[in-house]
Amino acid sequence: MKSGLVLSKSMLSENPIAMLFLGLCPALAVSVRVIDALWMSVGVILVLVLSGLAMALLSRHGEVDRGSAAAGLLRALVITSFLTASFEAGLLSLAPTASAALGIYAPLIAVNCLVLGRGMPGVTSPSLGSSVAAALGRGIGFAASLVLIALVREALGAGTITLFPVGGFGGTIEIPLLVEQPVRALGFAGGGLLCLGYLAAAARVISGRAAAKSAGKEAA
């Protein structure tokens, strides 16, 4: 399968959060502030891509038993945990506030990535390009959904948008009316699920239209 197709498929029609409903637990917890969502996305993309790369390289060039599923799982566990721990350590030293904000969900990136990595073309068709594309696609898809939800939840639910502090910019944008009386319901998990639901509906409509269009193109 072409890498480009794999990439776009993982981002849209197989979007982990909006279409496959994978990784919802950290998705709901971390999407309360945009900055947390951004850091989480960075971590997930890094770990997914690097572990995908590592797995693909190992199956191509390594002396490994391709047929054993348990061995494959063990491999995945070790690689993903190692990468996650590295990311955690890096985050702790580079951006300790972010690390504190992510809390328990930082180490949970490992679990998340294992879940997101299910069914990826890594071991099955060890084409390096498609492996990386799939991992990148899923990571970006996850990130996009997460940040979208976080934007809505924070803007409406807290009246702010928190980003990376750059230079003179403190990092928090305040929305004038909402910041005094935000729609707190969106800050709760229930409100998060509501946003997720609408995002999922929108994703289905868009991918449905895209599929219809491409089917129309093929027929024509």
Place this chain on the structure above:
Amino acid sequence: MTYPTRLPRGGVDPPAEILVPRGSGIENAAIPSRALIPLLQHSGKPALCLVKLGDSVREGMLIGKADGSHSANVHASIPGVVVEVRDLPLPSGEVCIAVAIELGGEFETSGKPRTRREWTSLSRLELLDRIRRAGVVGLGGGSLPTHLKLTVPPGSSSSILVANGVDSEPSLCADDALLREKASDIVEGLRICQALLTPARTVIALGEHSEDLAAEYERLVSQEGLRVEVVVLPSRYPHGHEQLVLAALGGSPPGDERSATVLNVGTLYAVFEAVVLEKPLIERVLTVTGFPVSSPRNLKVRFGTGIRDLLEECGGLRSEAAKIVMGGPMRGVSVDSLDLPVTKGTSGIVAFGGREARRRTELPCINCGSCIEACPWGLVPTRLSKLVRMGNAVAAAREGLSRCTECGCCAYSCPSRIPLVAVLREGKRALRGPDA
């Protein structure tokens, strides 16, 4: 003995008044100058046409022969000449051959007294033969050939025989008028059926507005020495339905596997005419009613008479008439042509004015449960109709769709004006197969 018995459940009370003046009796409708007689006026196969263009026919002559056992004879209701034999689309949607007769010649039997034949010495087969030859079918709505209904396996009998004098639809009162005018003939017809079926129990069921007749009928049956109960049933639609009448009367005793027979009083009168007067079935009593009708009345009508003639006879339609229904207001079929003929199955003609005939906007189902309370059969119409609309008629069948008798109680009580009967009918059609 008269006692009001309760409808088991459900039913509705449509506020349809009887517009026919009380005590106005049955008038003979004018003989039509042209009668269009369909060869399918019964349930079963259409009769085979025996006449062709140009043939002259006598009154009461056989013009359609029953095609097999599940069919019935059709007779000419007026003397004259056959001027047309064509296909006629019936209000039910079926198409059959119809014979148009132009009035002419003399009336051999009308207006002249008929001799009463003896029948008590006849065997069952001979009695059934007289009934079959006269083309008697059920006049209460089912149009089943009556000789089939009165046939029981040799040596067996019926568990209960009911003379159903309960008008099956609101604002129709033909059965009531017939009960008043032809009491002894109806009882005689009942005697004939008793002889054929030898039921363990015989009941005459009267509707609430015929309650005053109970005493007279009790007197009649005791005079004749018949073992017949007279019962008054509450007027709650669809109380006139066979199964509900039976349920209200207590039905067959548990364990009694014999059949229960319910016959409309109009059918009993036709049985009387067929057996005692040897007269074929060429006319029936029906009610012409509705607010736009100038003078509603009960008429004895020859089959083949057009609706147009009947309405004119009732003083004509006022201009606001917007819907014409053949049958009753709950189950009748609305028609757009006044040239359709009256047949054996026509129990009434109802006209509706502008406001009543207004098309009602359908709103979504709000789950109010009124249809469930109204259904006399214990069905859940809202669920059945939703399943049918989703294309899942099979699931609806599992939940009892085939028990629906299209009585209309559910659609009547639906505040969202959902055409439940039409939807359920669609579902039943879907079940019969795409080729049905």
Place this chain on the structure above:
Amino acid sequence: MPDVEDRAGPAAFSLMPAPHLSVGMSTSRMTWLVSLCLLPAAGWGVFLFGTPALIVLVVSVCAAVLAELAATLPFRRFTLPDGSAVLTGFIVGLLMPAGVPAFVPAAASAFAILVVKQTFGGLGRNWMNPAMGGVVFALLSWPGLMSQWITPRGGSAQAAVMPPLGALRAALGAPGVKDATPLAVLSRAGFTFSDIDSQVVGWINSHVLAPLGTALAPGTFDVLVGHVAGGIGTVSAPFLLLGAWFLLSRGVIRWHLPVCYAGTFSLLAAIFGGLGTGQGWFAGGPGFHLLSGSLVLGAFYAAPDPVTSPLTNRGKCIFGVGLGILTFLLRFFGSLGDGVAASIVLGNCASPLLDRWTSRRATEDVREGAA
């Protein structure tokens, strides 16, 4: 007399499927009747709380109407005549405190129509009561604003601070307060009622009840008539009950749900209500609790919404009992307002299950129904 021949051809008569008769009460008529029956309570609320109350009501109805138009006009449907949008907005407004800023009822109404109702397909397709969903949304989002009460006209100064229910909670929180009825607790805690109340209660006590040896607690009149702080429509139990009686007589709502709901709640409140607050058994004050908060409005107007309540009468009874239990638990042991809106929303989740449990089996014989 016009000749029958004058009738034009087939186009003159309409063809419609049987039956050709229909019951008089239609869905839209039912919905508008409910709105009508809420008018007396709304009027009383506006009389008590003045212009702010009127603004809240108008804003919430308008927001609901606009939301409905926004959701249906793009699809070329016009659903306002069925009356449900107006009713939803009306109920949302009636549950708001009069002092709430206008954007809160607007947001609640919009949420109710757009998210709770139209997202799932519009009238008949929603599984949650839209008005209750909107109110819960408002309670969760702006808890502080949803407690901005206004002194009712002629009410005591203290009545501006909080409604009797809230005051009772606060009073019971203090240690050492043990007494029989909620009103007694309140007067012990120093909660004052209006002058009219003291006059009326005083008159009744001295002229009618003194010979009998009993006395009404101060505040009885205020709570009964609704002369206290609270939601715009929820304070006026007598007017609500008047409207409810009219609806019951017309068959628009059936008695099963409201009676089971209010009955179960009163029973539980009477027996167990005092336990959590240290008053002991059978000391819950059911009358006080029935009239406080939005129970009457919820039981007679909101919960019997046919779309979200069970189909069968048996199901409605079970639903009512369940709601009574939920409201009791949420009110006495929970912290989210008076528990009515939240319990209705929770109970709606169980409606389809109750439908399934209480629907007739398809194989039931017609004769089994004969009693």
